[in-house]
Amino acid sequence: MTQATTRVSAATLARRLGPPTGAAGQPAYRMLARQIRSAVLDGRLAVSTGLPSERELAAGLSLSRTTVAAAYAVLRDEGWLDSRRGSGSSIRLPGSAQPGVRRVAGVFGGLDAHLPPDGPPGDGPIDLTVASLPAPTDVLPKVLIEIAADVGQYAGQSGYHPLGLPALRQAIADRYTATGLPTTIDEILVTNGAQHAFTLALLELSVPGDRVMIECPTYPVALDAIRAARRTVGPVGASGFDRYGGSADSDDGAWDLDLIRAELRQTAPRLAYLIPDFQNPTGAVMSAEMREQLTHAARRSGTMLLVDESFRDVPFPGSPALPPQLATFGDSTRVLSLGSVSKSMWGGLRVGWIRAAAPLVRRLAAARALGDMAGPLIDQLIVTRLLADPEPIFDQQRTRLAAGAAAAHAMLAADLPDWQATTPGGGASLWVQLPGPIATELARLAPAAGVLIAPGTRFGPDGTMESYLRLPFTAPPDVLRAAGPRLAAAADQAIRTSGAGTLPGWLT
Ligand SMILES: Cc1ncc(COP(=O)(O)O)c(C=O)c1O
Numbered sequence: 001m002t003q004a005t006t007r008v009s010a011a012t013l014a015r016r017l018g019p020p021t022g023a024a025g026q027p028a029y030r031m032l033a034r035q036i037r038s039a040v041l042d043g044r045l046a047v048s049t050g051l052p053s054e055r056e057l058a059a060g061l062s063l064s065r066t067t068v069a070a071a072y073a074v075l076r077d078e079g080w081l082d083s084r085r086g087s088g089s090s091i092r093l094p095g096s097a098q099p100g101v102r103r104v105a106g107v108f109g110g111l112d113a114h115l116p117p118d119g120p121p122g123d124g125p126i127d128l129t130v131a132s133l134p135a136p137t138d139v140l141p142k143v144l145i146e147i148a149a150d151v152g153q154y155a156g157q158s159g160y161h162p163l164g165l166p167a168l169r170q171a172i173a174d175r176y177t178a179t180g181l182p183t184t185i186d187e188i189l190v191t192n193g194a195q196h197a198f199t200l201a202l203l204e205l206s207v208p209g210d211r212v213m214i215e216c217p218t219y220p221v222a223l224d225a226i227r228a229a230r231r232t233v234g235p236v237g238a239s240g241f242d243r244y245g246g247s248a249d250s251d252d253g254a255w256d257l258d259l260i261r262a263e264l265r266q267t268a269p270r271l272a273y274l275i276p277d278f279q280n281p282t283g284a285v286m287s288a289e290m291r292e293q294l295t296h297a298a299r300r301s302g303t304m305l306l307v308d309e310s311f312r313d314v315p316f317p318g319s320p321a322l323p324p325q326l327a328t329f330g331d332s333t334r335v336l337s338l339g340s341v342s343k344s345m346w347g348g349l350r351v352g353w354i355r356a357a358a359p360l361v362r363r364l365a366a367a368r369a370l371g372d373m374a375g376p377l378i379d380q381l382i383v384t385r386l387l388a389d390p391e392p393i394f395d396q397q398r399t400r401l402a403a404g405a406a407a408a409h410a411m412l413a414a415d416l417p418d419w420q421a422t423t424p425g426g427g428a429s430l431w432v433q434l435p436g437p438i439a440t441e442l443a444r445l446a447p448a449a450g451v452l453i454a455p456g457t458r459f460g461p462d463g464t465m466e467s468y469l470r471l472p473f474t475a476p477p478d479v480l481r482a483a484g485p486r487l488a489a490a491a492d493q494a495i496r497t498s499g500a501g502t503l504p505g506w507l508t
Helices: 010-017 028-041 054-061 065-077 139-155 166-178 194-205 220-228 257-267 288-301 358-372 377-388 391-415 439-449 477-497
Strands: 081-084 088-091 126-128 188-191 211-216 232-237 271-274 304-308 335-340 352-355 429-433 451-455 468-472
Touching (some): 010 028, 010 054, 010 257, 028 065, 054 065, 065 081, 139 377, 139 391, 166 188, 166 352, 166 377, 188 358, 194 271, 194 352, 194 358, 211 257, 220 232, 232 257, 257 288, 288 304, 391 429, 439 451, 439 468, 451 468, 451 477
Parallel strands (some): 126 451, 211 271, 271 304, 304 335
Antiparallel strands (some): 081 088, 335 352
């Protein structure tokens, strides 16, 4: 299967490359080749991206055409570029049979390889693969008692609500309306979490072979769902380590609007999956301007947007207000908002939702019945009660997350000072740049050191981002502190044994 290629302009490429790096005195063509390789390896440029012509890039970077030609030749010789007469050069990974197709051992070893350990809590290694908080204390036990009366009201009925419990749908619609996005009950479908919402929309609104644009890095289970459904992944580089994760109210450096526009215009993906609020894993926040322009570009390319707002309710206390929801800029026949209480309340409550135009909601409800008929009534009753007064719960979880982020940063400073981490204003994880391309080896060695981690490669489709890992800060601070020496021990060993040299050219 040949992959569609999005060709980037010289200006877009220059922005994604950032300033030249490498040893002083290195020839300019080697520096350029190195910059392009690094951008691919850390997710700023997706595999399969088409590069500008030599002439265009030379003009755009104020380099001679000979320099660009020599850089492309180096990359081609090392297996990083695929060049075809008449169709230009596109990025591939060394060792892959086709551009954009490379499976890294141990990373895509089957979906069951990604299941969390199944044992009694507190047993076994510290699990830093799951970004999930414990349940809110105090409130949950109280609500469990209160819903005994609610259950009585419903027990005389069938208990099936394929669209979701009306009281809950109303409560969710009211929250959207209160935050500036007028919403009626018939525009809400209750699902079993945000992942269920995504897979349901994916399966109903696209067919096998359709292209789905994703941010790279992105939430890996969504990526798994796209692949399992045989859709084509259209990754758009959404990294750029030094350019996001600050305390500002948006971090547009993570996304590149020109790159996204090029992908939309040139490949017209059927769907695009976006996480604009405390993106998982980078923690970046998309600005209002970019939300608006992206929505317009998607309308022009006929792309429906699936906007995952799982982390929208968990900014840290005191951080700036988030930009308006992306759906504010589009209409609900084309922009679907996916929500969940799993991050703002508790993952054990399997309640999420889709906000979409009413006819779309009915269509999705009919499709969901094929899988589970309807969501669990008891969970929905609990969440209905919790949403009646959600702020104390959100505050508790936000405070826990902020304390977790501070503990994770302190742990890195104490035990792993050469690891660089983002400083997000909310969400549940840090995106960490390692001192070299050791993430897979580190993840392999970490369990023996008593800790589990997810390597950066897990967050993209191509096995790149080998110098990154996601560090959730949802564990209690003392657990995060205890993880430090274990990670340091595993990292020491990974640096010695990693196959960093297996990606040709990394060290040139
Ligand atoms: C961005 C994102 N979407 C969806 C999910 C899954 O959420 P849920 O438990 O609501 O299905 C997660 C969980 O980590 C997530 O990070």
